[in-house]
Amino acid sequence: MAEPKNWVKEIQIDFEACKGCKSCINACFADVIRWNEAEKKPVVAYPEDCVWCLACEAGCPAQCIEVIPNIPAPLFSSY
């Protein structure tokens, strides 16, 4: 099986500060963040699909998300 080639190391959400407004879920174009109905909070469901576009971070009114990129990037070589 191929090695995981993730673009991010971690996506941290400060749940104390999170207001549960779902902005991050709407802003994500890769379906990384989902809604946890029981907790009324977002959940990082598919971190392997995050490409740190930072739309969730930028749009969070509570500024409680931190995306930690994986650098060097797992870019597929063409040569």
Add this chain to the structure above:
Amino acid sequence: MIEELGVVISTDILVIGGGIGGLVTAVKAKEENPDADVLIVEKQTTGWAGKATKIGGILAFLGPNNNGDKFLDFQIRSSGFYLNDQDLLSKYIRSSYGAIEDFEKWGTKLARTPDGKVVAFPNNFAPELSMTFIDIDLMLPIRAKARQMGTKFFNKIHVVDLLKRAKRVIGAVGFDIVTGKFYIFRAKATVLANGSCGYKVRRFWVAGTGDGIAAAYRAGAEMRNAEYGNLYGHTVYQDTDGGMVGHQFLFNSKGENLAQKYLPNSGPTGVFLPVPLAVGMETEIAEGRGPITFRPPPPQGGGYPGMGLPKLNDWSRRMAEKEAKYGLPPGTKREIAIPLHGETSCIKVDHEMRTSLKGLWAIGDTSYAGSAVAGAVCSPPGITPGSGIMFAVVSAGWAGPSAARYAKELPKNSLDYSETKSLKEEIFAPMHSRKAYLPGDAISALQEVTAPIKYNLRRNNERLNESIARVKELNEKLPELTAKDFHYLSKCHEVKSMVLCAELTFRSALMREESRGSHFREDFPNRDDKNWLKWVIIKQDSGKMKLKAQPIPIDKYKIKPTD
């Protein structure tokens, strides 16, 4: 009862894709016929989806004082190399300023000079072209406008296939990627606005999986210029996959300037890599003169600070802070890579963005190459940055009203139960698979065929046949794809779409026995105007991929090849 199979939704106009092109299609359709029901169905969230909010930002247009004929002459002779539909290119570029005016009307934020005028820089990549910038939240005011006009939105729904009745497209089917609910959309007119195929190689291109292209092909639509689905750009820097400008500042380990070495005395070469430079970079690495590094001169300043684009400025600041905090230490020599962007966008369309199937339109990045606006170059036309968002908006401005007029004249369609049922079974099959073939593994395997320059840029008969054989192997394994939930089911269908796009690209490239623009054949290194002023057309026929070469009506076009 069809309702037993899933949720049935009826609309006049179904727009598949809630990025910039889909939103503008909805607005323009409503302007044409305010009574039409318009529904946008998007795999993620309308207004945030697609590529426009990621790297967008640039808009290329022909200003009121620019000379369109001069631009067309350059574009056709030096970028499209006569594979353009010259009439459509002319219509496109002359419509581009109208899109700038629309953006102002809709309230999107365009770059401004200190005295409040829209910024218009000369575009250094093509004569007579102007360039401005737009903020990355550009879709939100347009979404508000579409909503206010009565457009409905369904988000988180992956549309997989089109429905047909008597050779006419009558809607589509898909599933909710969160709940798994099956949806059946019945529509009088369907517009594909869900982007090109980028094979998930580059960071901000991951949304482009060619779902619309694959659905159109399976429904029997014609494809054109699929061989031009092989866009490569260098990335500055490899460690973060960020940026791609200034290939005149690329150096090998011996300190040689590679643009001077491989593109001596060339004119404007665009933001993406010209073939000789990309192949040259591959040679440099193979012959041990790597790594290739980027050494631009110190910034000169200029422009207007901020330019009234707060979201773009905030995003740039965040990116820079991330790279500083988590990236390589300052002073590290940063290596250049040339990843595949792909941009396969091969649905053939006419001058109203109608596909070869009745009831089906295709706009923006689904049909950029297939429209033949760009000619022998990948979309966005490699030589003129700023045409991705612009083409989406302009082509939506044609498709929306065209679809609205068509829908007005039609009665409602009836759906076929057994066709819908078998599509549903096929769509959900990976949920019941007993194998363990994960979509992530299939994507990696596909990238090994699509991404290498030796297969997709430095082409020859032998390697194209090898790549087609490898795609065939992948194709045979697709029935084993396994999804553990509906997110992964969506990934499985993305893989299927991408494998099909790869096959379209390689087969088309094998047929074109010459070199032209971004299609380069080592075994046919010259442009052959005698035999190849033709478009390669692909269509599914009895389950097989059928190719033909269709002569370009060069006699009726104004600009003709000169010796």
